[in-house]
Amino acid sequence: MKVKKGTKLAKVLGKTDFMVNSFHHQLIKKVAPDLIESAVAPDGVPEGVENKAGTVIGVQWHPEMLHRNPDTAFMNNLFKFVINNAK
Template identity: 50%
Template sequence: MKNYLTLVDKIVLTGGADVSPYLYGEEPNAKLGTTDPIRDRFELATIKAALEANKPILGVCRGLQLLNVYFGGRLYQDLSQTSSQIKHLQSPTPQEIPTHHISVEQESALGFLPENYMVNSFHHQVIKDLGQGLTAIAHGNDGLVEAIENKEKHVLAVQWHPECTWETEHFDKKIFEIFANGTI
């Protein structure tokens, strides 16, 4: 893994399959989607190696969830385990259209976003218990965590998909710009 990291300056953990609940000591819920244990192991090893090499990490959706699990947190395997009434799986709305509001901590890496910001949403797993050393820096109006950071370790992760909206939402584009320019 360390050999791979010599080829890159930063790591982006993308969306995808559900994070296996075995990683945080739970049995699968009936509403758990497809998991990919091989990907889970590879990305957890990538996170460990990146942190040891002091390389910044940006997580998107599944990336946020996996980072939370890496730091000892747990997930709700499905939104039905929460009291949320917000539609976090926005289909059939096109992915480039924001569909629900979040509140952003202004003293965070995302402080450039408006305090009340709209995001797109394609997930059914969410943070249940925040991992050690992580700070929740954005929440949905339902109280669910929408972004996390660890400033000391140069970790930032968002629950939404800014890669789908960066052309129309200049603030989402800025997430990638600040990550690429080293201000995380």
């Protein structure tokens, strides 16, 4: 998967190219006008979106299943982002 450089998602994760466990029952067909596509799978499926302010991030892969693996422990940064920005 590729995360677009300069996005909040790239800043939070600290990486822009990595493998994810992407399996979908449903998926984003078209990104809403108020959102930015911040990550995309090799097949063109949007895997990450965020608002222009960078205060909202959404992902379609399953970071909760990856956070304990040493190779993908950077997924914990997503959870830290949510906790630190909860209001």
